[in-house]
Amino acid sequence: MSGSPDPSRRSETARRAILAAALDLxxxxxxxxxxxxxxxxxxxxxxQTIYRWWPSKGSLLFDAFLTLxxxxxxxxxxxxxxxxADLKLVLHATITELTDPRYDRPMRALHxxxxxxxxxxxxxxxxxxxxxxxxxxxxxxxxxEAGELATDLDLDVAVDLLFGPVLNRWLQHTGPLTPDYADxxxxxxxxxxxx
Amino acid sequence: MSGSPDPSRRSETARRAILAAALDLxxxxxxxxxxxxxxxxxxxxxxQTIYRWWPSKGSLLFDAFLTLxxxxxxxxxxxxxxxxADLKLVLHATITELTDPRYDRPMRALHxxxxxxxxxxxxxxxxxxxxxxxxxxxxxxxxxEAGELATDLDLDVAVDLLFGPVLNRWLQHTGPLTPDYADxxxxxxxxxxxx
Amino acid sequence: MSGSPDPSRRSETARRAILAAALDLxxxxxxxxxxxxxxxxxxxxxxQTIYRWWPSKGSLLFDAFLTLxxxxxxxxxxxxxxxxADLKLVLHATITELTDPRYDRPMRALHxxxxxxxxxxxxxxxxxxxxxxxxxxxxxxxxxEAGELATDLDLDVAVDLLFGPVLNRWLQHTGPLTPDYADxxxxxxxxxxxx
Amino acid sequence: MSGSPDPSRRSETARRAILAAALDLxxxxxxxxxxxxxxxxxxxxxxQTIYRWWPSKGSLLFDAFLTLxxxxxxxxxxxxxxxxADLKLVLHATITELTDPRYDRPMRALHxxxxxxxxxxxxxxxxxxxxxxxxxxxxxxxxxEAGELATDLDLDVAVDLLFGPVLNRWLQHTGPLTPDYADxxxxxxxxxxxx
DNA sequence: TTCTAAACGAGACGGTACGTCTTGTCTTAAC
DNA sequence: GTTAAGACAAGACGTACCGTCTCGTTTAGAA
Numbered sequence: 129m130s131g132s133p134d135p136s137r138r139s140e141t142a143r144r145a146i147l148a149a150a151l152d153l154x155x156x157x158x159x160x161x162x163x164x165x166x167x168x169x170x171x172x173x174x175x176q177t178i179y180r181w182w183p184s185k186g187s188l189l190f191d192a193f194l195t196l197x198x199x200x201x202x203x204x205x206x207x208x209x210x211x212x213a214d215l216k217l218v219l220h221a222t223i224t225e226l227t228d229p230r231y232d233r234p235m236r237a238l239h240x241x242x243x244x245x246x247x248x249x250x251x252x253x254x255x256x257x258x259x260x261x262x263x264x265x266x267x268x269x270x271x272x273e274a275g276e277l278a279t280d281l282d283l284d285v286a287v288d289l290l291f292g293p294v295l296n297r298w299l300q301h302t303g304p305l306t307p308d309y310a311d312x313x314x315x316x317x318x319x320x321x322x323x
Numbered sequence: 324m325s326g327s328p329d330p331s332r333r334s335e336t337a338r339r340a341i342l343a344a345a346l347d348l349x350x351x352x353x354x355x356x357x358x359x360x361x362x363x364x365x366x367x368x369x370x371q372t373i374y375r376w377w378p379s380k381g382s383l384l385f386d387a388f389l390t391l392x393x394x395x396x397x398x399x400x401x402x403x404x405x406x407x408a409d410l411k412l413v414l415h416a417t418i419t420e421l422t423d424p425r426y427d428r429p430m431r432a433l434h435x436x437x438x439x440x441x442x443x444x445x446x447x448x449x450x451x452x453x454x455x456x457x458x459x460x461x462x463x464x465x466x467x468e469a470g471e472l473a474t475d476l477d478l479d480v481a482v483d484l485l486f487g488p489v490l491n492r493w494l495q496h497t498g499p500l501t502p503d504y505a506d507x508x509x510x511x512x513x514x515x516x517x518x
Numbered sequence: 519m520s521g522s523p524d525p526s527r528r529s530e531t532a533r534r535a536i537l538a539a540a541l542d543l544x545x546x547x548x549x550x551x552x553x554x555x556x557x558x559x560x561x562x563x564x565x566q567t568i569y570r571w572w573p574s575k576g577s578l579l580f581d582a583f584l585t586l587x588x589x590x591x592x593x594x595x596x597x598x599x600x601x602x603a604d605l606k607l608v609l610h611a612t613i614t615e616l617t618d619p620r621y622d623r624p625m626r627a628l629h630x631x632x633x634x635x636x637x638x639x640x641x642x643x644x645x646x647x648x649x650x651x652x653x654x655x656x657x658x659x660x661x662x663e664a665g666e667l668a669t670d671l672d673l674d675v676a677v678d679l680l681f682g683p684v685l686n687r688w689l690q691h692t693g694p695l696t697p698d699y700a701d702x703x704x705x706x707x708x709x710x711x712x713x
Numbered sequence: 714m715s716g717s718p719d720p721s722r723r724s725e726t727a728r729r730a731i732l733a734a735a736l737d738l739x740x741x742x743x744x745x746x747x748x749x750x751x752x753x754x755x756x757x758x759x760x761q762t763i764y765r766w767w768p769s770k771g772s773l774l775f776d777a778f779l780t781l782x783x784x785x786x787x788x789x790x791x792x793x794x795x796x797x798a799d800l801k802l803v804l805h806a807t808i809t810e811l812t813d814p815r816y817d818r819p820m821r822a823l824h825x826x827x828x829x830x831x832x833x834x835x836x837x838x839x840x841x842x843x844x845x846x847x848x849x850x851x852x853x854x855x856x857x858e859a860g861e862l863a864t865d866l867d868l869d870v871a872v873d874l875l876f877g878p879v880l881n882r883w884l885q886h887t888g889p890l891t892p893d894y895a896d897x898x899x900x901x902x903x904x905x906x907x908x
Numbered sequence: 909t910t911c912t913a914a915a916c917g918a919g920a921c922g923g924t925a926c927g928t929c930t931t932g933t934c935t936t937a938a939c
Numbered sequence: 940g941t942t943a944a945g946a947c948a949a950g951a952c953g954t955a956c957c958g959t960c961t962c963g964t965t966t967a968g969a970a
Contacts, residue, residue: 137920137962159439163951174922179953240435242495244354249496257497277517285488285504285511292491293483299494300437301444302452303479316480320515322472332941358930369943374932527936527946549829555925564948569927630825632885634744639886647887667906674888675878675901682881683873689884690827691834692842693869706870710905711862722915722967750956759917764958909970916965926955934947939940 133180145171146178147192154189154234162237164188186241186248190256193238197256205267211276212314214267219294219310226298226305239299261287289317333376340366341373342387349384349429357432359383381436381443385451388433392451400462406471407509409462414489414505421493422500434494456482484512523570535561536568540582544624552627554578576631576638580646583628587646595657601666602704604657609684609700616688617695629689651677679707718765730756731763735777739819747822749773771826771833775841778823782841790852796861797899799852804879804895811883812890824884846872874902 149171154162164185168175182188206214225231242249264287271277277286293313298305344366349357359380363370377383401409420426437444459482466472472481488508492498539561544552554575558565572578596604615621632639654677661667667676683703687693734756739747749770753760767773791799810816827834849872856862862871878898882888 134919134962137918139921142921164953165951168922172922174920174924175953176923176955177921180920236438239495240438243431243435243438246496253497278514282507282511284498285507288488288491288508289484289512292488293480296483296487296491300434301441302448309480312477312480313483316477317484317512318515318517319473320513320517322513322515334942337942359932360930363943367943369945370932371934371944372942375941524936524945527944529935529947532947553925554927558948562948564946564950565927566929566949567947570946626828629885630828633821633825633828636886643887668904671906672897672901675894675897676906678878678881678898679874679902679906683870683877686873686877686881690824691831692838699870702867702870703873706867707874707902708906709863710907711866711871711874711903712905719914722913724916724966727916748956749958753917757917759915759919760958761918761960762916765915911970912968914966914968916963918962918964919960920962921960922958924955924957927952929950929952931949931951932947934945936944936946937942938944939942 138181139177142171142173142177143181146173146188147195149173150188150192151196151234154192154237155230156233158233159237159240184241184245184248186238186245187251189234189238189241190248190251193234194255205263207267207270209274211267211271211274212318215290215314216307216311219291219314220307222291222294223298223305223307223310226294236299264291286317290314334372337366337368337372338376341368341383342390344368345383345387346391346429349387349432350425351428353428354432354435379436379440379443381433381440382446384429384433384436385443385446388429389450400458402462402465404469406462406466406469407513410485410509411502411506414486414509415502417486417489418493418500418502418505421489431494459486481512485509528571529567532561532563532567533571536563536578537582537585539563540578541586541624544579544582544627545620546623548623549627549630574631574635574638576628576635577641579624579628579631580638580641583624584645595653597657597660599664601657601661601664602708605680605704606697606701609681609704610697612681612684613688613695613697613700616684626689654681676707680704723766724762727756727758727762728766731758731773732777732780734758735773736781736819739774739777739822740815741818743818744822744825769826769830769833771823771830772836774819774823774826775833775836778819779840790848792852792855794859796852796856796859797903800875800899801892801896804876804899805892807876807879808883808890808892808895811879821884849876871902875899 146167149167150162153166153170157166162185164175164178167188168178178188182191205218208214226235238252242252261284265283268277268281268283268286272279272281290313294305294310297303297309303309341362344362345357348361348365352361357380359370359373362383363373373383377386400413403409421430433447437447456479460478463472463476463478463481467474467476485508489500489505492504493500498504536557539557540552543556543560547556552575554568555565557578558568568578572581595608598604616625628642632642651674655673658667658671658673658676662669662671680703684695684700687699688695693699731752734752735747738751738755742751747770749760749763752773753763763773767776790803793799811820823837827837846869850868853862853866853868853871857864857866875898879890879895882894883890888894
């Protein structure tokens with residue numbers, strides 16, 4: 129019937145220009161002023177070329193992030209044998225990144241779309257957050273083997289407790305995003321709330 | 324010169340109609356299709372009446388929430404002497420609320436605005452989240468006195484660990500929002516990750 | 519239900535700017551490149567302001583012509599007592615006008631719309647062509663009284679015979695549009711085809 | 714250099730499908746919605762195949778008409794010896810044709826293009842209108858020999874007077890297109906306007 | 909009969925314009 | 940002098956075509 133586009137004929141040049149322009153404009157303008165029209169113009173591309181290949185602004189932003197993250201992808205989290213130190217190191221790096229306007233704005237834009245689009249959220253979970261979460265769980269498993277963590281620990285919940293609060297504070301502006309906060313989160317979570 | 328509006332002449336009828344229409348439409352249409360134009364029309368009000376009294380769509384949504392939350396505001400969290408049980412009870416109620424589309428959609432709309440508007444976030448923190456956080460901390464303090472929690476605990480971090488993950492999972496669609504997940508979070512956080 | 523716009527609130531400034539821009543661009547660009555978007559831009563006006571008040575590009579062009587023609591409207595055709603000379607004079611003036619690119623192009627644009635839009639044609643007939651035709655018929659009636667024309671003449675057909683061919687030749691590019699052609703049409707029509 | 718297409722390799726199948734689709738769609742959709750894209754699709758043909766062989770939409774329409782008209786081409790106008798009757802017969806047939814939506818719409822489309830494209834008009838004059846005009850002049854010459862028309866008549870102008878008004882009234886929607894109107898035109902033109 | 913070059917269908921591309929929608933400001937009339 | 944109503948300039952939305960430009964696939968004439 130309608131016929132979906134043939135990916136083999138897709139222009140790689142245009143694809144790259146669009147993803148680069150999307151990231152760039154998201155960083156410069158922020159979510160509210162980010163328009164498909166503007167991206168198309170900045171990429172030197174017809175609007176239809178965007179609408180042909182991406183179903184929504186969110187999925188375009190997501191693809192742009194994939195290419196960004198896919199480049200310098202860390203293979204694994206640091207493992208010096210000191211879990212707390214390693215976690216703090218990673219969280220400090222995350223904070224540095226989230227504080228950089230070049231990342232802050234496109235990331236907020238992407239998360240806004242995720243909040244309202246479950247399909248996009250599923251994509252995000254399986255292709256960006258999922259792999260990252262696996263790395264985190266691998267580091268925690270290594271700590272379990274080293275006796276630093278309880279063996280019956282629910283690793284998914286542990287990841288949420290350790291990495292969630294920093295992301296949350298950043299997204300919701302609920303307080304200053306400092307390395308000290310990350311340290312307190314790690315210490316508190318590891319020790320537990322009980323006496 | 325310009326003359327800012329005189330609050331004493333403000334129409335209470337219009338104000339209430341606007342807040343009700345904002346909540347109603349946010350619930351029916353979701354964030355993307357929520358327009359000031361539509362709210363004005365549904366409230367039987369001129370657009371200027373909205374622009375005169377609210378600086379942004381987010382602050383309007385926020386006021387609408389205040390009136391909603393302000394009505395049946397719980398004075399305190401339950402305190403049966405069993406902290407874990409009390410926390411789970413509260414989180415289960417939260418999950419029930421977040422699962423109701425009548426709350427889900429306007430809440431997402433509000434949080435989207437918060438993500439992009441630090442001023443609104445500050446307002447949210449001081450007038451909605453702040454009081455709630457105080458109630459949570461009060462319950463934790465009571466637990467400290469009962470010896471259920473460490474006395475040197477960082478209460479702000481503790482609140483983030485206990486209540487953050489459920490909110491996060493809801494907002495980011497990172498997994499199914501079940502009472503069981505809340506239970507695991509509470510148990511894991513209280514016990515701590517260490518053996 | 520939908521509510522049509524209230525003419526009493528219409529901006530006269532915008533109306534005039536739009537009509538002027540439409541005529542100007544029709545003359546400069548010709549029909550094919552004449553766009554509502556371009557007119558709005560040239561008039562310093564939002565597109566919606568055009569769509570609010572005119573149902574089609576044709577009706578806008580027509581209104582633009584009305585204001586143009588309404589200004590220097592001739593009260594009557596010349597009447598020197600010599601019908602043939604008077605007709606030739608008028609037709610020569612018409613040819614001069616139709617030959618001026620400033621008139622040629624917008625006029626072609628308008629006639630193109632008329633060809634495809636009977637409603638617009640009716641408007642044209644009643645408000646532009648109609649009054650003009652009455653002036654022509656008045657001159658012919660005067661000639662009848664002077665004994666220059668048959669008394670039982672079908673005046674509408676006579677007007678078609680005398681003024682149609684020049685318009686036709688102009689529109690259809692069926693031959694050079696010269697004063698000589700006009701003279702031959704007048705002479706032939708007056709004399710009749712029979713011996 | 715660029716290399717113009719080699720007509721000997723042209724696909725006759727494609728050519729015919731394109732002309733048929735053009736006529737068909739012009740009749741069904743009218744001029745405004747007639748697109749080359751649509752014609753290509755309806756003909757089962759690539760767009761390039763149209764652009765390769767026709768320089769404009771108008772010239773394609775024109776070719777489509779040529780094939781249509783070329784088939785049942787009348788060799789000559791009727792000649793019963795009664796000029797007025799013969800002319801009325803022909804004009805009545807013309808009116809019947811112009812009233813048929815199957816002809817009306819493509820013909821309007823073609824004439825619209827002619828109005829704006831002198832090159833196309835020249836083609837039209839030499840290949841469609843020209844031959845037809847010769848037939849008309851031949852009939853008039855026969856009438857001259859029979860003493861029905863003045864011997865010094867300007868035949869080109871005579872044709873314009875006799876056949877122009879009906880075409881004009883059809884194109885410009887200036888009045889109802891009835892056989893009676895044709896009769897009045899013929900009678901008035903033959904008799905002349907003078908007493 | 910094989911080779912080869914052009915025409916073919918298909919459709920992606922950079923663009924322009926469409927007609928609709930919403931934004932935030934400005935204007936008008938009614939109360 | 941605030942209100943409901945809504946016109947205004949601005950500009951993004953997603954769609955439809957434009958005319959150009961590849962792609963592989965026929966197809967037809969020359970070797």
